Amino acid sequence: MFTTRNGTPIEPRNFNRAFEAHCQRAGVPTIRVHDTRHTCASLLAALDVHPRVAMRVLRHSQISMTMDVYTQIPSPETRKALDRLIENLTTDQTA
Structure with missing residues (x-):
């Protein structure tokens, strides 16, 4: 609330x-x-946050709710793209 x-x-x-x-x-x-919860769960998974920690962040009482309903585990290709995105966003663009 x-x-x-x-x-x-x-x-x-x-x-x-x-x-x-x-x-x-x-x-x-x-x-x-409400969809921001799904986004949060998927981003936590992409960042290799332990599922139990994600469960607590989302305030779920069961790990199955977090993993089966809210989280989309990225494929290796997606993970590689996310790593490149993070690298690009954290690189000093003014140099």
């Missing part, structure tokens, strides 16, 4: 509008807020 500055619950539609605005400002595709 998310709250306003006054501590009252945020109306779901207002939260969704704010989330969509953040996506637009960041220049990323707009997805459902």
Whole structure:
């Protein structure tokens, strides 16, 4: 649950509008807020985070929920592409 500055619950539609605005400002595709959980799980798997740790991050009570429903394990080709992306993003582009 998310709250306003006054501590009252945020109306779901207002939260969704704010989330969509953040996506637009960041220049990323707009997805459902719930889909960010799937993205988080898959990114943790791609970063070789232990499944039990990912389970705790996502607050699941069963590892099967984390691994079977939320996580997409990248193929070796996908992993190689992610490694190249990380290398490119962390390389100083001003040099």
